[in-house]
Structure formats: structure tokens, C-alpha cells
Amino acid sequence: MTAPQAEQQTAPQYVYGVTRADARLPEDLTGLDDKPVRFVPQDDVAALISDLPQGRALGARADLMAHQNVLQALVDAGTAILPFRFGAAMADADAVRAELLAKNAERLNSVLDTIDGRIAVRVKGTYVEDTVLHEVLTQDPQIAELAARLREVPEDAEDAVYYDRVRLGELIVGALRERRVDDADRLMSALAPLAEAVAAHDPVRDEDVVDASFLVSADERDRFEKAVEGLTGEHGERIRIRLIGPLPPYDFVPEG
Known part of the structure; x- marks a missing residue:
């Protein structure tokens, strides 16, 4: 040095x-x-x-x-x-x-x-799409019933159920949106109290659950990392969680 x-x-x-x-x-x-x-x-x-x-x-x-x-x-x-x-x-x-x-x-x-005396890290959570889609198709009664009915429609009658398929897609998108909000709240509620400041980023893709930067005291770094590990163990089958950093603290300095 x-x-x-x-x-x-x-x-x-x-x-x-x-x-x-x-x-x-x-x-x-x-x-x-x-x-x-x-x-x-x-x-x-x-x-x-x-x-x-x-x-x-x-x-x-x-x-x-x-x-x-x-x-x-x-x-x-x-x-x-x-x-x-x-x-x-x-x-x-x-x-x-x-x-x-x-x-x-x-x-x-x-x-x-x-x-x-602090570090900036970023946490990204992304759905395992097949797993979460299976949850929606099997756990939501309205979606499950409509999906089952459409699977039984013969190919030569597809045109007759076009709007039903559109409706199914809308229901799935809505259900995924609700799950995303709930899952994001669950992840952020576990991590935000361990940080001195948080900057949430808007999701870019449909499968993005959470994307947030955290300013963490160096003394709390181990605790924060263990919390991320705990969330990975709890949700890893359906949400891929990545901890990135320490990084330059762009999200925690004022512009200009």
C-alpha cells in the first residue's frame, strides 16, 4: 500500500x-x-x-x-x-x-x-419459475379448475376456448404478482432490520422477487450474511437468493 x-x-x-x-x-x-x-x-x-x-x-x-x-x-x-x-x-x-x-x-x-465503517451489499431474489408456476396451478382453486378443464378440450375445439385461455393467463399473472409482493415483503422484513439503510430497486423481469441494496455496519456483516443463508435454506427450492458485495456504495450517497 x-x-x-x-x-x-x-x-x-x-x-x-x-x-x-x-x-x-x-x-x-x-x-x-x-x-x-x-x-x-x-x-x-x-x-x-x-x-x-x-x-x-x-x-x-x-x-x-x-x-x-x-x-x-x-x-x-x-x-x-x-x-x-x-x-x-x-x-x-x-x-x-x-x-x-x-x-x-x-x-x-x-x-x-x-x-x-459500513459495507454496501446487494441481495437479489429470483423465482425458480417451474416451481412457482406449479404452486399457482395447483394451489389456487380457480386457476386449478380452469387449467384442468382446458386440458380436456380437444384440439379441434381450441378456438371455442380462446378467451378462457386468455383468462387463465390473466389469472396466473395476477396470482404471481400477489406471491411476488408477499415473498418480497417476507425477505425484506428479515433483512432490512439488520441494515442501517436500504435502497430497493424496481424488478426488471417477471421472475424477479426482490432486488435491494443494504448498507450494513461492518460489525453486523456476519449476522447479515447468516440471515441471507437462512433465507436461502428456507426458500431456496422456489427462490434463488444471491448476496453480492461488498460493493461501492452508489445507492447510499447523494446525487450531485
Whole structure:
């Protein structure tokens, strides 16, 4: 680990995030275009920067991955990091000090206080589709009766039951929606009390039950992970539950 550096830089700088001025930087850490990453300190805070790539626009997958990898390296080292969204750049290192750090020192320190000594993790729960669909088809009397009746319809009479099949689909979708709400509430009720803050994400797919980020005290990490393991043991046959992280705490820092 190397100490924070305070080099003078006149080249445009890419900014990954902000941390404490006394933080330690992992050795040989590189960022965009494999440029060396360094600290620019100002009072109690420091920005994590590297030279901005020149002669091309940012946005390639390699750029996004480099940005994430730099932040993840700090998280893996146990360093409190206020992550910036991809694409932040400033004129030079002096601008980073004066315009970013000096002008916003109180606010940056306040945000770092809220994440220091904590980890951000993400929990995703996804239905085992065949299992949950079987539950709906067998446990809901109205759906079970209609499905059984439609299975007995001969092929040459399919057109006559078209709207019944549409109705069956609507009933299944509604039943799955109700189960999703109940299951999500059950998972969140078990995990949310163990976290200091929670950020729920809207499900992207029909099979997504829960997708949420949690800010957990480092002292509570084992307890939280065991709670996730317990939910996996209880619901694993019908809900795949994944714990991801620690991650950069994007969901727990203010925008702007």
C-alpha cells in the first residue's frame, strides 16, 4: 500500500471518487487506459484520479470496467469511498483540489461519515419459475379448475376456448404478482432490520422477487450474511437468493 500523493498535474483528470486524506492506495492501481491512479488530497479529504484519456470519447466497455475496478479495489481494501458516477472529469489536479475538494469539504466529510465503517451489499431474489408456476396451478382453486378443464378440450375445439385461455393467463399473472409482493415483503422484513439503510430497486423481469441494496455496519456483516443463508435454506427450492458485495456504495450517497 502506498501513501496518498500530492503531485502537481496540468493534464485533464478523470475522477473516480473521494475518500479520506489519510487513506491508503493499493499499489500499482491503474484506471482508464491503464493510467496510474493516485490521490489528490485537500484538508481531510482526497480525490481518486488518473490522467483523462485524450483523443477519444469515453464510454467503451473497457472504460466502464476500469472505473468500476478502481472503486472496487478501494472497497476490497476496506477503504470508505464516495464513488462518482462514470464520466466525471476536471481540467487538472488543481481544479480537483479547489473546485471539488476545497469547496465541498464539509459536505464530502459528512457523506463519508455515513458510509465509513459500513459495507454496501446487494441481495437479489429470483423465482425458480417451474416451481412457482406449479404452486399457482395447483394451489389456487380457480386457476386449478380452469387449467384442468382446458386440458380436456380437444384440439379441434381450441378456438371455442380462446378467451378462457386468455383468462387463465390473466389469472396466473395476477396470482404471481400477489406471491411476488408477499415473498418480497417476507425477505425484506428479515433483512432490512439488520441494515442501517436500504435502497430497493424496481424488478426488471417477471421472475424477479426482490432486488435491494443494504448498507450494513461492518460489525453486523456476519449476522447479515447468516440471515441471507437462512433465507436461502428456507426458500431456496422456489427462490434463488444471491448476496453480492461488498460493493461501492452508489445507492447510499447523494446525487450531485
